[in-house]
Amino acid sequence: MTQPTAYVKSTNFTSYANNNPAAPYNAADHDAEFDNLATTIGETLTNLGLIQRDDTKIANAAVHAEAFDTSALALIASTWTPQGFWLTATNYVIGDLIEESAITFVASEDHTSGVFATDKAAGRWIALGSSVLGFLAAANNLSDLASAATARGNLGLGAMALEAAPLGISKGGTGGTTAITAQTALGLLVGTDVLAFIKNKDNAVVAPGASDDSSEGYSVGSRITDIAANKVYFALDVTVDNAIWQEVGSGGSGGGNPMQSIHFANLF
Numbered sequence: 001m002t003q004p005t006a007y008v009k010s011t012n013f014t015s016y017a018n019n020n021p022a023a024p025y026n027a028a029d030h031d032a033e034f035d036n037l038a039t040t041i042g043e044t045l046t047n048l049g050l051i052q053r054d055d056t057k058i059a060n061a062a063v064h065a066e067a068f069d070t071s072a073l074a075l076i077a078s079t080w081t082p083q084g085f086w087l088t089a090t091n092y093v094i095g096d097l098i099e100e101s102a103i104t105f106v107a108s109e110d111h112t113s114g115v116f117a118t119d120k121a122a123g124r125w126i127a128l129g130s131s132v133l134g135f136l137a138a139a140n141n142l143s144d145l146a147s148a149a150t151a152r153g154n155l156g157l158g159a160m161a162l163e164a165a166p167l168g169i170s171k172g173g174t175g176g177t178t179a180i181t182a183q184t185a186l187g188l189l190v191g192t193d194v195l196a197f198i199k200n201k202d203n204a205v206v207a208p209g210a211s212d213d214s215s216e217g218y219s220v221g222s223r224i225t226d227i228a229a230n231k232v233y234f235a236l237d238v239t240v241d242n243a244i245w246q247e248v249g250s251g252g253s254g255g256g257n258p259m260q261s262i263h264f265a266n267l268f
Contacts, residue, residue, distance in 0.1 A: 004043035007036055075108050075126075084140055088113050097128075104128045198222050208233050213243040 011029040051062045065073065071094075078095030086098040086105070089112065096107040100116055105125040113119055145151050152161045160171075167173025169185060176182030187193050199217045205228040212218055212235075222235040224245065237244040 004047055005039050007040040009033070010036060071108060075106065080106060086113065086116055088115070092124075098125075100125075103130060201225070203227060207231065207247075208235075208243070208245040210241055210243050212238075212245065213240045214238040215240050218243065 010032055011026075013025065013029075016025070016029075051059050053059050068076070074094050078093075080095045080097055082097045083092070084098065086100040091110075091112050092098070092107045093110045094107055098105055098107070105120070105127055107124060108126050109124050111119065111124050116125075119125060142148070142151075152158060155161075163171060163173075166175055166177045166181075169175045174182035175185030183193075198219055198221050200223040202223070202225040204224050204226050207226050207229065208224045212224065218235050218238045220235055220238060222238070224233045224235075225231075226233070231247055233245040233247050235243060236246050
C-alpha cells in the first residue's frame with residue numbers, strides 16, 4: 001500500500017458557529033469530516049500492520065538493507081574492535097568499541113576524539129548498553145585489569161609471578177638464565193658433573209669427513225662405524241667444516257667385529 005491519504009479538514013465548524021449562531025450544524029458536513037478521518041486512520045492502521053506484529057515487535061522481513069543509510073551499513077559491515085576505555089585526542093574508526101561511564105559504545109564514524117559528550121551528541125558514538133566487555137585490549141598489555149593481584153591469584157600464580165629472573169634454586173628455579181649457568185648452579189655441568197651425551201653413528205656406508213662436525217651433533221669422542229668398509233672412526237676435533245676423524249681399526253677380511261682391533265692409545 002502507498003502512504004495513507006493525508007487528512008484535510010473540509011469544514012471549519014468554529015467559523016460556521018460564529019457566523020451562524022442560531023443555526024444547527026450541517027449533519028452532512030459532519031459525516032464528510034468523519035469520513036475523511038476514517039479514511040486516513042484506517043489506511044494508517046493498515047500500513048502499521050505491515051511493519052508491526054500483534055506482539056508489538058517489528059514484523060518479520062520488515063527491515064531491509066535499503067532502510068539503512070550509508071553510515072549505518074558501514075557500521076554493520078565493520079569489524080568491531082575493543083579499544084578499552086574512551087580517551088580524548090585519539091583516532092577512532094567505525095566499529096571501535098569503547099567504555100565510558102560503565103556503558104559500551106560503538107563508533108559510528110571515523111573521528112579524532114575531543115570531548116565525549118560533544119562527540120556523542122554529534123552522533124559519533126552509539127550506546128550499546130551497560131558495559132559487558134570487561135575490556136582487555138591487546139594494546140594495553142593487561143594494564144586495564146581491575147586488579148593485577150586478584151588476576152594472579154585467580155591464575156594460581158600468587159607471589160611467584162613477581163619473582164625476578166633467574167628464579168633461585170631455593171624457590172624451585174635453576175638459578176641461571178642460560179643452560180650453562182643453570183647446570184653450574186645445580187651442580188650438573190655436562191662433562192664435569194654428569195656424562196655428556198655423545199652422538200654415534202654405527203650404520204655409515206662411507207668414511208666420515210670434515211663436514212661431520214659439531215653442527216651435525218658430533219662431539220670429541222663420537223664414533224662412526226663404516227659398515228661398508230668395516231672400519232671404525234673416532235672424532236678428535238669437531239670444528240665446523242674442519243672435523244678430524246681417526247681410524248682406529250678394521251675387522252679384517254673375515255668380516256669380524258671392527259671394534260676388536262681398536263687401540264685407544266691412537267686416539268690422542
